[in-house]
Amino acid sequence: MKREAQVNRRGFLTGMAAGALVGPTILARRAGAQPALERLNIGVIGAGGRGGWLMDAFMGFPEVQVIAVADVDRGRVEGTANRANEKYGAGTCTAYTDFRELVARPDLDAVIVASPDHWHALHSIAALEAGKHVYCEKPLANSVYEGRAIARAVEESGKVFQVGSHERSTDSIRRACEIVRAGRLGRVRRVVINLPCDDGHHNEARAFQGVPEAQPVPPGFDYDMWLGHTPLAPYHERRCHFWWRFNLAYGGGEMTDRGAHVLDIAQWALGLDETSPSRIEAYGVQTPGSLYDTFWDYRFAMTYDNGVVFDGGTDGPRGLRFEGPEGTLFVAIHGGALTAQPSRLLSEVEGEDLGVDVGRTPNHQRNFLDAIAGNAQPFAPAEAGHRTAALCHLANIAMKVNRPLTYDPVTEVILGDSEANRLLTPTMRAPWTCRLPATSIREWLPLA
Template sequence: MRTTQANRRQFLKAAGPAIAMPYVITSSALGAGGRAPASERIVMATIGCGGQGTGDMQGFLGFPQVQMVATCDPVTGHRENAARIVNDHYHSRDCKDYNDFREVLARPDIDAVLIGTPDHWHALITIAACKAGKDVYCEKPECLTIKEGRAMADAVERYGRVFSGGSQRVLGDYGDWPRLVRGGALGEIKEIYADCWGPSGDCYLEPQSVPPGVDWEMWLGPAPWRPFHDSLISGGFRPYRDYSGGGMTDWGAHRFGAAMFAAGLHRTGPVEVIPPDGKDHKLLTYVFANGTRMYHGGTGDITYKGTEGTLPGRHKTPTARVDMEGYRGEGGIFGDFLHCVKTRELPFRNIEVAHRATTVCHLGNIAYWLNRPLKWDPVAEQIVGDPEANRWLDRPKREPWAI
């Protein structure tokens, strides 16, 4: 016994603080102050710290199980501002800011990333994050092209990651409407009107000098090179095709996605897309295999027309409340994602649902850009009999970026 005690004293004396430190457990590690214990926390980073990215980040900071540890953006002011918000929230200086997202993904302590970059970066960072073993919450529209969306879905499945798209406006905006529609309050759905702005186009902004603190090459990334303009780094990129699909993919991801979910079309796609011709087709028209028609336009939101009623408008009361897929956990789509990170369930807006919603938006843009009808195979995900239109399913990427 005396020998054992002596050996232990000698060992502790030699090891010094290195062995003593683990026995000091802080109150924050145990979950004091409303925070989850360290073992229950989800360690996150924010990649893309403009207005939407930082806004989403602040939403995640409201969950005690989240520990935000890093911010990343090629605009120094954006990432430093986001890091300041995080550090003020935790009353610490532990959040580190990065210029290059690859440094963030290389950190083994990070469990999940929030991607709030411009649209042209979503797919590349999502796929890299999946390869790095991170779960992903990605703002809508989840991809710049249809092929990117499929590549994202393949990566999520291949690497076993949890992915949630960033459209919270299905149940969040429309309350009980999806249950009414699915419960038969309108009878058989015949027509849907989903209003949003139009497609993106070419960028003709005047060149400006790149200011200090902006890594313009990294901001452009896979997009074609063009001179700097300050509106692009200030949220004004959406009208331009190199970075976004315009209003069609911005609010279209919300409204087309919500309409397809309510009508039970959210796991498929249209079979035909017809642009307006000023005669038989006043609005861009999507035709689904079951005969439902969805139009781009209407009264400023979503309108459903069925055989026995309309929304908004008169409709019958369903005989039974519909038990349908919905958010898991608590706290809307953020809470849904965090719950699924822990349980490994499918989030409400999982990658397949997100991909189908954005596919509709992209197909609408292609029909507008080419000004001709498209036949779409939602299983093969190909435009039938139109090689030129099929080339729009993806875009070339500027080296060295590739999927």
């Protein structure tokens, strides 16, 4: 891609130190060996539950040192940074309330993005443009537009990028992928997707009525920064932290939350990581007038040009079932338990070399580090993460407009429906804009 045609995404990094880029601290152990990570300095953006969990996971690797944490909530970020200081020594990990200060550090090699979904694109792109490797939580982005922008930024940067679709690193799920690809079910034409919305937090969000009156912004919480590019909205604690995922401005509900795992496995196992369905039908229920406007009790069908159909909804145990003429294989997420019909299918392939090897890793974070060292490819690259997130967003868009969509997986345009097509692109409040070349997907420029 010619430089003059590339994206100009630096406008939103006003005040960020320019040119403060260094390569990762990677040294070869001996001549001719693959590069080995002697030390990797990591920063974490997002000090909530997931960000804290990921920080702890990466701190378990001897070659990693967490030297920076950023979050708009001063109380959270200082507490999280202190955990790193307890491990590495006082003053070794700095807390920031502005992510731009973190990504500008020349001694930082990689960034973990664990912010709310509406911030994934801007945080990831900022880190990539600052020369850092990136591990970004799923879903990759909160819109089709932003997902493509990340994928373009990864391509331009040449850096390692891993989406946090950690089910791809589960041994049993990788074995399921090998069974499907080896043809043991026959040609799979249908995948049943189960995304139940019956957990306690689902029930609480669904029962929430109306939009609460504004509350004072807590001291130490930069609410305007938390909103980022989304429209101005009155502060309330139920809008932020964990509950943001049930408002379509910031997340996509269960469809993007667990759907980003379940649909991801389906795409990956069937070799669909670089394409999308051409027809999407979906309908669902919203709670009228609620702060939480994501969908419940939904059904959807996604049809690919090769005839494969993802047939899903909120029924059944969370996971997916591959259906072929020779049998079926159910994969449960968050554990990866496998169930087959006929039941003998699993025992027949136990220990067998199926002629298909998708690789193994101790865990998803280890795979990211191995990819940085040059010893592996990321199991969940940006393009795959973008295509999976796009599935989720297209289903939500179909439910929002309440009609089927015809989608071009090459140009990434919804055909013949201008209202639905506009929903591929977020409204971006200045100065937080994220641009693509106008000719790369469709005429999206200029952004608000």
